[in-house]
Structure formats: C-alpha cells, structure tokens
Amino acid sequence: MKRIWKMPKMFILMLALTLAVIGCSANETESPNSNQAEGNTQNDGNSGETSGSIANGDVTLSVGTNDNYYTPKSLTSGLPVWQEIEKKTGVKIDWDVVPASQYAQTMKVRVAAAQDLPDILNAPEGDPIKLADQGILIPLDELIEAHAPNITRFFEDYPELKSLMTAPDGHIYAISSVTSGAAKTDPYALILNRRWLDALGLEEPTTLDEWHRVFKAFKEQDPNGNGQADEIPFSPRYATRDLGLFGSALGLHMFYSSGYAPNAQGEMEFQWMKDEAKELIEWSHQLYEEGLIDPEFASFNEEQFNSKFSRDMIGATSGFLANTANFATLQADNGIASPDWMITVPPTGEASEPFYEEYGPLSGWFGITSSADNPEAAIKWLDYVYASEEGSRYMAFGIEGQSYEMVDGKPQFTEWTMNNPDGLDFTAALRSLGAFPTVPWIRATEGYLSDQPAAIMAYKPDLKAQAEHVESYLIPATPLGLPSVEENERLTTLQTDINTYLQENLVQFVMGSKPIDWDKFRSDLNGLGIEEVVAIKQAQYDRFQEALQ
Amino acid sequence: MIRQAAIVLSRVRRDWILLLIALPPILYYVIFHYIPMYGILIAFKDFRPIEGILGSPWAGFKYFEQFFNSIYFWRLIRNTLLLSLYSLLWGFSMPILFAVLLSELRNPWFKKTVQTASYLPHFISIAVVAGMIVTFTSPVDGLINQLLGLLGIAPINFLAEAGWFRTIFVSSNIWQSFGWESIIYIAAIAGINPHLYEAAEMDGARRWQKIRHITLPGIAPTIVILLILNIGNLMSVGFEKVLLLYNPATYETADIIGTFVYRRGIQNAEFSYGAAISLFNNVINIALLLIANYTSRKTSETSLW
Structure with a gap:
C-alpha cells in the first residue's frame, strides 16, 4: 500500500519542475507591460563622468537579476563587457542569476525568505513599494546625492523620470531602466502583412470600417494563394489588449494604460466601462463572428502563433517595429517569397485623434537590499553602469572595435553587430557580449544616453522609414506616480x-x-x-x- | 517502572536493526512534514520577510475572510469539486476494469505488451501532455477537428469553450493514468489464492462468475482503501494541468482553487493569502477523508485506521 503514497509525491515534484520551466513565459524582449509615461525632456548634452574606478579589486558585489536573454551566453561565464567593466571599476561582480522565464518566481520566494539576498536586486514584483515597506530595499536618495554624480545629473535633466521613480514618502527605493528613446524608434503598433495587401490591391486601412473590409478581403480572396480559406486575418498576441489597440479610433487607451486614463478635465476614468468600449467590443465580436479573428486568441501560445506565421496564414497582428524584421525572417526561412510586414498608422475615428501609446518610459526596478554590506560601492557601481557615458556605452554598444566604432565622436554599430556572421539579430549579437543588459540602463531621448536608438536607425533605413510613418501618432501612456x-x-x-x-x-x-x-x-x-x-x-x-x- | 524500562531496553537491543531501518522514514516525516507545519502560521499573519514568520504581526482571520468574501469563492469550490468528482467517477473504475480484463488474458506475451503500452502515457510530462492536447484540439488545424471535418462537422473550439473543459481534462487524465493505476489491482489479483479459482472451476463456475465471486471480492479491500485515499484528495486537483490548459474563455469551469492560489499567492507574492486558502483546502480534504473512512468502517470491514 505504500506505493500509492509515494507516486503522487514524486509526480508532483516532477510537475513542479516542468511547470517552473513553462509556467511563466516571460517575453524575450521587452514585454509591453509597463504603464508609465514620459513628459517633455531636455538635456544639456553634457558628457558623464568617465573615471569609473570605485575600488581596487577588493570589493565584490552580488547582483541578483535574470540571466542574459541570449541564453547561450550566461552572465556567469564572464562576458567581455562585464570583464571590461570589472577592470574599469575594480569591483568584482558575483552574478546571482536565474533564467529570465523563472526569475520572478524564484526571486519572490527568496525575497520572502529574506535570506542570502544579493546586494543589488532586480525587484521581482511590479514595483518596489512592497519590498521597501518590508525593509528589503533601502532608500537610495541620500546615497545617490553623496556618491552618484551621473545619476544626479540624469535626474536633473529628466525631472519627470525622477518623479516617476520617487515613492510618495519622498524616497527613491529603486531605479528603473529607461526606454523613452527606444519607444520613439521602436514603437508598439498594429502590424500588417503588406504582401497580402499588395496582392489584393488594397490600401493601408485607417478607420475601423476599412480595417474590417481589409480583414474580410484577407479571409475571402485567398491572399496566400493556396486555394483554401485558411487565412487568419487578425491574430492578436495579447488577446483583448490587442483589440484595445483599435480603441485608438474611439479615444480608448487600452494598451499600455490598461484603460486607466484621465478625461479632458483631468479626472481618471476606467475606460473599459465607457460606451465607446462597448462599441469596440461589439465591433470585435462582429469580426470574430465572421471568422476574422484567430479562434485561438484567448489561449495565445507562441509556438502555435509561429507555426501559423511560417505557413503564411496570418494577415495582421501587433508588435514592436523590430518584430516586423523577425516576422519576415521567420517567413523567409520557411520558404515564403519576399515576406513584407509593415506597421500601420493607428485606427482613426471621428471622436478623437488617432494615437499609439509609447512603451515605458520605465521598465523594471533595481534597488540595493538591506543585506548589502557596502551600499556605497553598490550605488557607485550602479552610477557607472546606469548613467555614466562610459558605462552606458558598454550597455548600449558593447565592445569598441567589435560591436561598434567611434565615427566623428559618435558610436556607430559595426557590420558584425548589424549583419552578424553567426546569423544573430543585432540584439542577440549585443547580448552575446553582455551588452543590452539585464541590469538598469537608459535609452533616453537626448544626449549621450540616447545614442543607441539613433545608431540602430542609421543602419536600418527601412525601419527608420517605418518609425517615421507612425512617429507623429505616438503619445505617452497615462503617467502614474508610484503608489503608497x-x-x-x-x-x-x-x-x-x-x-x-x-x-x-x-x-x-x-x-x-x-x-x-x-x-x-x-x-x-x-x-x-x-x-x-x-x-x-x-x-x-x-x-x-x-x-x- | 524499572522492570518496564528494562523490558523496553531489552526489546530495543533485540530489534535494533528494525528500528534502524525505520529511522530514515521517521526522520523524513519529522523533518519535511512535521517541522514545516509551523509555517501554517503564515496564514494568520501579515507576513513580513525581514521579521520572519514568527515575528510578523498577527492578521487573525483576515485572509480567510477575504477569500470567503471573494465573488469567485463559490465558483472555485464548485469547479474544484466537480473536476475532482468527475475524475473520480470516470477515472476510478477504469483501472479496475482494465486490471480484471487483463488478468483474464491467456497469452502472456500479449498481456505484457498491452500492459506496458497502457502505462507508457504515465511517463509523459504534464507539460507535453498539455501541448499535445492543445495541438490536437486546435480549431485551426488540430487532428480532432480535421477528423470531425471529414464527418462534415464544423470545427469546435475545444479549449475556448467552457463546456468542453471538464471533458477534455478528465478524459486526458484517464488516458494518462489508467494503465499505471491498474498495476496495484493487477498485483492484488495476483495475490488471490489460485485454489479458489480451481475450486470454483470444480463447482462449474464460468468466467463471469469467477470474476464476480472471486476476483472482485478478492481486490475489494484494495479498492476501498484507494477510494478512501482518493476522496481525501478530492479538493486537490492536479492544478498544473489546469494551469496549462485554461484561459480566460474557460475560467467559468476551469478556474480552481489551485490556479486561484497560484495567481494571487504566488504571482502576486501574497503568501499569507495563498497559505490561508491552501489551509482551508486541506481542512476540507481531511474532513472528507475522515467521513469516507468512517463510512467505510461502519459499512465494511476495510478502513485506513
């Protein structure tokens, strides 16, 4: 009879392990889950402090964060960027990393145990408030003032970002990666199969009716030419949030703001409760009834999505601009001739100006834990990698001579990065060196901290043209300060x-x-x-x- | 007193090897199952990591109240119970039936092959099984819908229709586990004294009569014990599979206590709240186990204790 007892337990253990692997599927690149926004920015363009030396090699900091998104190269294997930084700062880094898909779960449990925490912690929760209240993260404002000249200057240049990072009690408990620069050059938008559009002789749709007509044509006129009506005109990646992108035509901020937006009088509304949202849902329902929306949209699954993609079954979806290139590669690899994906202008309606919400401007929270022996070294190290010119260049550009060259005083990506001999896309190529990191870094709109987005666009004229196509429609998501x-x-x-x-x-x-x-x-x-x-x-x-x- | 102590000591000296053998499992249960039980306290505390479980301030029944007042409370209970009940209803008899049928087979080679094939699915990880289900039931290009298409039936969106969830969950569970679970019954059948069968044959019993009067009564104690144990687990559905298969479109039938705890307790890191729900869940499990055991003891000879 003992046997009956034993099996379920082993089984559960196995399940727990497998679950840990697939349970939380974090996104490879930035997931569009931040709902902060950016105001006007100005930057005097001053260069940051360049003398990076913090210690003489006798200080070790542990950094707890998710491991490199380019999984073949773990941060623990001594990547070139981090070896260089170690030499420059004299601080040894003990990487306390977990693969990205398991990071939040693993670290939440460790935080709950409050033992053996790393000195610098990538907060595994949505914001640092709870961790600060629990005494796990220490206030950084005095440390920043005393030891972090680059962060101080950055905050002076971007007061609205500082205010987004400041808790209601006036303290800063964590700093956040900044994406406002990338949001302009890599917007999140509706993405359309231009090849299908051209094959049927259709124009880029703008109003909801036009979108409806285009989807209907995709469904009925066999744009993939296989003789079957197997086309899926619209396959959302984030279920109803993607449908919310069409809310642009009705003045609804459903994507990054999740429906929380102020009206003209500055009063916060939950827009899903408005009549316009009902209209949007009715429109979506109509589409679904006519078979124009992927029937599997409620249970989105990356493999199935890619499989449909590679069989040329999808007419439109949503994504970052950079995804259009990945989609095209995926289709080309599967023998589809001249795939062509474009981002479209946001859907237009009578009631409001069309818009896309910008990603960010903040992403992730990084603080110093109360178990750090040497918070001073920790903040100096963060100051170097986060906001100094030299440190941020390592983050954004990698290694000089390999991934970038200095041209007229400005870093420019090399052929190695942009047309990588191993076939990596440029993000993966940079990550294989340790750049494009999983520690806080900045892609801002002005000054040396904004070099990367511009350098990428310089190398990708087609992406640049597409970014300019929608640039005038980009608006910040509802800016919210941290909660108490x-x-x-x-x-x-x-x-x-x-x-x-x-x-x-x-x-x-x-x-x-x-x-x-x-x-x-x-x-x-x-x-x-x-x-x-x-x-x-x-x-x-x-x-x-x-x-x- | 002294005499008694002497007796105990002499028995220990005599049986020390047996005691030694028993020691590891006893330690295992004490260390991994009894000592951690103090962690249940977390359900009654406002857990603050730095202060630890004992140092955190008391919260009383706050988290229990929150759960009982949730609009999803009854739905979670209903879904959890129904999913289990259906699994038990359809899943419990299958291995018994299979074991009995298998024991009637003559050809040992065929018997072994069938048995091995039947418990192979047990070794497939739940993640893979879920992936298979997703692929097979896809309304776009799934195998099942293609077969239905040949019969002229319009594709069914199995995983997005709340009405299908329990059927898919229970039937795939049976497919995966009936072979494995039948092993214990096959062992029980093998333990039945062959003289009984010989005697029955002498009396002219036919196959069906032998099954009814010898095999089934012979494995009845095993069946009852397993039934009691299963009832004691009614409230703990394998939530991993639900998590892998459900989506907002099927919450209506698929959202169970386990997945709710996962979303709130683990994903939101509300450990106290999660622990409170799990504790409540376990209390119901124990109550069910006690009731089943009591009923069985009163109505038949067999019980756990």
Missing part, C-alpha cells in the same frame, strides 16, 4: 479579481459565449471595487502632475 504602501496593498487585493473578471468577460463577449450586457458589466465591476482602484490611480496621477510643477 496602503494604496499598493489595496491595489493587489482588488486588482486580481478585477483582472480575472475583465479578461474573462471581454473574451466571452468577443467570442459570443456571453451576451454583451454593459450595464451588468459596469455594475459587476463596481461591486469589485473599481471605484477605489480608479481613486488610487487618480491619486497617483495627481502626485505625478504635482511633482512636475
């Missing part, structure tokens, strides 16, 4: 049920398994405490606005 400890606790309590309710119902509305009843939808959300969430978002929004003045 109490607000944070209420948000976690309320938002889990709200998100479950929202995802479930929107998907069911679109698929038609539930009749679209917006009155009930609204009253249910009210019952789940949406008003309190909106009030908290309002407070966060107001705090940010005040800090700017």
